[in-house]
Amino acid sequence: MGIGEAEVFSERLKRELQALEAANVHAILDTEPLIDEVLKGVEAAMNCVEDMDEWLAMFNVKLRHMREDIESIETRNNKLELQSINNKRLIEELDGLLQLLKIPPEHEAFLTGDRFEEEQMLQSTGALKWLSDAMRGIVATKVDPAYGNMTARGQLKRPDHSDLRYKCRTYARLLQHLKMLDKNSLFQLRKTYCSSMNLLLRREACEFANEVRANTKAPRNVAVWLDSSAGSGQNINSADTTVLSDAYAKMLTIFIPLLVDECSFFAQFMCFEVPILAPQGGADGDDADTDDLGIMDIDEKNSKSGKNPANPPNPEEIAALNNSLQDLLDGMQEEFHNVIDWVFKIDPLRCISMHGITERYLFGPKADAAGVVRILLGDLESRISMQFQRYVDEAGHHIEKFEKSSHRQSGVLPYIPRFASLATRMEQYITGQSRDLVDQAYMKFVSIMFVTLEKVAQSEPKYADILLFENYAAFQNSLYDLANVVPTLAKFYHQASESYEHSCSRHISMIIYYQFERLFQFARKIEDQISNNVAPEEVDKSIAAMHKKLQKNLTSEELLPSLWEKCKKDFLAKYESFAFLVGKIYPAESIPSITEMRDLLANM
Structure with missing residues (x-):
């Protein structure tokens, strides 16, 4: 490389x-847009x-919820x-049981009827044979005894408003503060509460009344008491209708x-300054403190003012409360009326029981909690009394029909024994407290009975x-x-006894004067100083004729001995x-002595 000196x-x-770093910086600056684009892509x-x-x-x-939903749906x-x-x-079991329990129409009439004429004995025997075979068939099926306890209806319970009251507690303090700030602010709220609660209470009462009627197995065709259209020997239907008054x-x-x-x-809850009776718990076992709103500590003086004798309740508050409670319970009586009318339609006499039941609640201590109740x-109570009075009036009209009867009445009138059964x-x-209601009915019944009896008797004076x-x-x-x-x-028993004595005396006197007319004409003539002999041998014939006359028109044979003894007396x-008068005025007259006459009468 031609390296010489290190410094060079x-x-x-x-x-x-x-030079290389400059070239790299230049290259980097040239590629900046690409880097920005890559960074944006990465972001x-x-x-x-x-x-x-x-x-x-x-x-x-969502998948987890879907899995849970799927599991729930599968379950x-x-x-x-x-x-x-x-x-x-x-259904198969019930169909089988119904087939066993179903009575053929050709046998039903003979099993439910009460006619046993000779020409029908063959059919009746066949129906009884079928019934015996059917009962043996039911026993042979070995039905589980648990089926006997099956029921299609639930138990009637008191409506539960605990949830509603619990929710109301949330607003209790707010309402009291509103009243402290502006008393008029609660007026519309109270009205709305009463309106809404009234709908709930009426619906619950209606449903309860319907269930009560549906669950009650009431007897049918209870006899109409004192009905003149029925025969005198009618067997009064004494079906037990206790379930009706129990339902009420x-x-x-x-x-x-x-x-x-x-x-x-x-x-x-609505902050009325009046004495409040603490709720005593319902049929479902609620405690007395369940409805405690916990608001007494806000204004303890005002809250307790109604309970303090030194601080009597405000009349305006009481009037406002009563008006609101009227709205709260408006129309509730209609559901009770429906039950009363239903009971009256089946057995009018059950009004007596319902009257006593109502008065027990009317004078009970809980009634003081709310005057509107x-x-x-x-x-x-007025509804029950009105319905019972209606029955008494209708029964009285049935009795009065005997007066208008065109045919001659004889013997004991039908309504006499029927009234005894009715009274029993x-x-x-x-x-x-229903004693007064019954006594008033007795007074009206018996008064009409006696008046009608006297009028019927006057239609035939000869036999009255x-x-x-x-x-x-x-x-x-x-x-x-x-x-x-x-x-x-x-x-009325003593009144009937007096009337009985009077009518007996009149009838016996009529028979005596009829059979011994000549004898007692003689007595009257003696009193007028006129003599008239009656042959003693005629006495026996007259006594026998008097007995026949007494017996002739009598329909109750059991009364004859007592009437005959009274007649002889x-x-x-x-x-x-008469003998005393004759002996005093005409001592020479020959008439049977008192002893002879007594012996003659004793031998008859």
């Missing part, structure tokens, strides 16, 4: 290095990678498939405490007294036991008066 060589290398690629990473993460979450599908298989097998009682048991608690909660109960059942229905004392005697006999324990019936008293 070093200088040479420095010049060449500088764009990094952004795409980041976006892809986010997308992958998002897709991963539900498996359950639905299992349920479908079970339902199919259940269940309606009150569930909803009256609920409504009282709702009224108390509303008054407390007491008004509701009063409305229900009414006494069984009395609960609580017979009809009267037979019916009064039947009234006493049928109500003897009840009259000993029911003061109202005892009063009255006749003997009249004869003693």
